[in-house]
Amino acid sequence: MTLEALDKAIEKKTFPGEEDWPAGDREALAAFRQSGVWMFPPDPTERSATLGGMTACNASGARTLFYGSTRHYVARLRMVLADGSILDLRRGACLAADQGQFQLALPDRMIREGVIPGYVMPPIKNAAGYFSQPGMDLLDLFIGSEGTLGVFTEIEIMLIPAPEMILGVIGFFPSESEALAFVRSARIESVSGEKSSLPSRPLALEYFDAHALDLLREQKQKVGPSSPIPALPSDAGSAVYIELAATENSMEEAAEALLASLEACGSRSDSAWTATSPEETERLKAFRHALPEAVNQRIGERAAANPGLTKLGTDFAVPDEALEKMLATYHQLLEAEKLDYVIFGHIGNNHVHVNILPRDLVEYRRGKALYLELAKQALGWGGTVSAEHGIGKLKKPLLQLMYGDAGIDAMRAVKRVFDPESRLNPGNMFD
Ligand SMILES: Cc1cc2nc3c(=O)[nH]c(=O)nc-3n(C[C@H](O)[C@H](O)[C@H](O)COP(=O)(O)OP(=O)(O)OC[C@H]3O[C@@H](n4cnc5c(N)ncnc54)[C@H](O)[C@@H]3O)c2cc1C
Structure with missing residues (x-):
């Protein structure tokens, strides 16, 4: 089932094959x-x-900033x-021991026994390697x-009540430092417990650096009047997209508080783009999606002239205290190499994507070397090499860097428990 079909089914409250469901399920429906x-x-x-x-x-x-990832x-x-x-595994049915041992009984009474990896995952947004925590729920090992461990044929999910309304705002700032000050003030409550400048904890905090805004301006000019990208303020050197949950009654107050908070950090409130209806929010989301599209177009043009060239996109996240250091280091090293790049993404989780856009294969090789350097820096600050996209095949050396030989061996041992011939x-993730 695709996410599109799932969301539609939840919205319409109609599910494929529901007429054949058992009586109890139809009552629940x-x-x-x-x-x-x-x-x-x-x-x-x-x-x-x-x-x-x-x-x-x-x-x-x-919205993972507020709601967490799929596993939740x-x-x-x-x-x-x-x-x-x-x-068939239900949450809560099987927990690993504090020392990591687990036992799972299959319907044929076969017992699968193993030990979860002993590495310590960084306590931040992280999608690198098998999930591992003392006493963890075994369901989280598979998510x-x-x-690599099994093919899911049924997934039971949990839904939550949707917010009545969502306020979406894009605030523009003269430079990165003002945007960072705003991000700090917007999430202060969840980070340090102090009072936030916003009326509620943001659902999303997404970042666009100066290079990202320039790329969007260029894309708009290229496409001409039919471009869905609105005209960006000419003095904007960075932008943050914010979403807050609201009700019809609280919407106006929430918008005022958010605009005041933007202004306090150096953003002109008259330059902000505000969305209070689902249609307007979709437009702001479309603006956000225009960036990866523009990146792909630019890289596609360059790859046509340089076969083998790809964009080099990072997926690193770091702990809260390293956010400013991480961005400063990214800019310093990328500028020193004179590489073309944009930085954007989930700044609320200290998880921004650097997309290096090499102009030719010489730059591609330099970009790859720098990519590894950035990964080492992120790990040095207690970060992760993949906060959401996972490892797949291309990022195996990064997983090795993060968890070392012992960590990779521990993952291999888990795989052997469920797939000894490595068929899946x-x-x-690892060889
Ligand atoms: C434009 C774009 C933007 C994106 N933005 C984000 C983002 O902001 N955050 C984020 O987290 N991700 C993002 N992604 C990645 C996205 O989350 C994944 O592509 C998607 O979740 C994977 O689902 P899929 O059906 O495409 O899986 P596939 O790509 O088909 O498969 C992904 C992996 O899952 C395995 N798999 C698939 N089905 C099963 C099954 N039933 N049982 C066991 N294993 C299975 C496959 O073998 C494969 O290893 C983005 C992707 C795109 C294209």
Whole structure:
């Protein structure tokens, strides 16, 4: 099931094959239809993503800042293991011991025994390697396992009540330092417990640096009047997209508080773009999505002249205290190499994507070397090499860098418990 189909089913409260459901389930559906508006919070931007793929990658997205990633909304998994046996696992049914040992009973009474990896995951947004925590729920081992441990055939998800309304605002700032001051003030409550400048904790805080804004300006000019990108303020050197949950009654007050908070950090409130209806919010989201599209177009043009050239996109996140240091280091090293790049993404989680856009293959090689350097820096600050996209095949050396030989061996040992012949997604995460 795709995310698009799932969201539509939740909105319409109509599900494929519901007429054949058992009586108890149809009663539950009738009760669900009488209740309010519900949502499945994970939103990794790409609407064609399947629920299986999202669970396998523990997908997140802009609102992960508030709602958390896919794993928080998975209640049960039914999986087919590599030898064809079925594992049906409900949250809470099987916990690892504090020392990491686990035992899982399959329907054929076979017991699978193993030990979860002993590495310590950084306490930040993280999608690198198998999930591991003392006493963890075994369901979390499979979520984010990138299809290496089993094939999910049923996924039971949890929904939550949807906010009545969502206020979306893009605030423009003269430079990066003002945007960073705003981000600090907007999330202060969740980071240090002090009173935030906003009326509620933001659902999303997304960043665009000066290079990203320039690329959008250029794209708008290229496309001409039919471009969906609105004219950007000419003096803007950075921007932050903010979302707040609101009600019809609180919307005006929330918008005023947010604009005042932007102004206090050096943003002109008359330059901000505000969305108070779902249609307007979709327009702001479309603006946000225009950036990766523009990146892909620029890199596509360069790749046509330089076969083998790709963009080099980071997915690193760091702890709160390293946010400013991380951005300053990114700019310093990228400028020193004279590389073309944009920085954008989930700044609320200290998780911005650097997209290096090499002009030719010489720059591509220099970019790759720098990419590794940036990964080492992020790890040095206690960060992760992948906060949401996972490891796959291309980022295996980064996972090795993060967890070392012992960590990789521990993951291999877990895989052997469920897939001793390495049939499922061989070569994903580790060899
Ligand atoms: C434009 C764009 C923007 C994106 N933005 C974000 C973002 O902001 N945040 C984010 O987290 N992600 C983002 N993504 C990535 C997105 O989350 C993933 O592409 C998506 O979640 C994967 O779902 P899929 O159906 O495409 O899976 P696929 O790409 O088909 O598969 C992904 C992996 O999951 C495995 N898999 C698939 N189905 C199953 C199953 N049933 N059982 C076991 N394993 C399975 C596959 O073997 C594969 O290893 C973005 C992607 C795009 C294209």
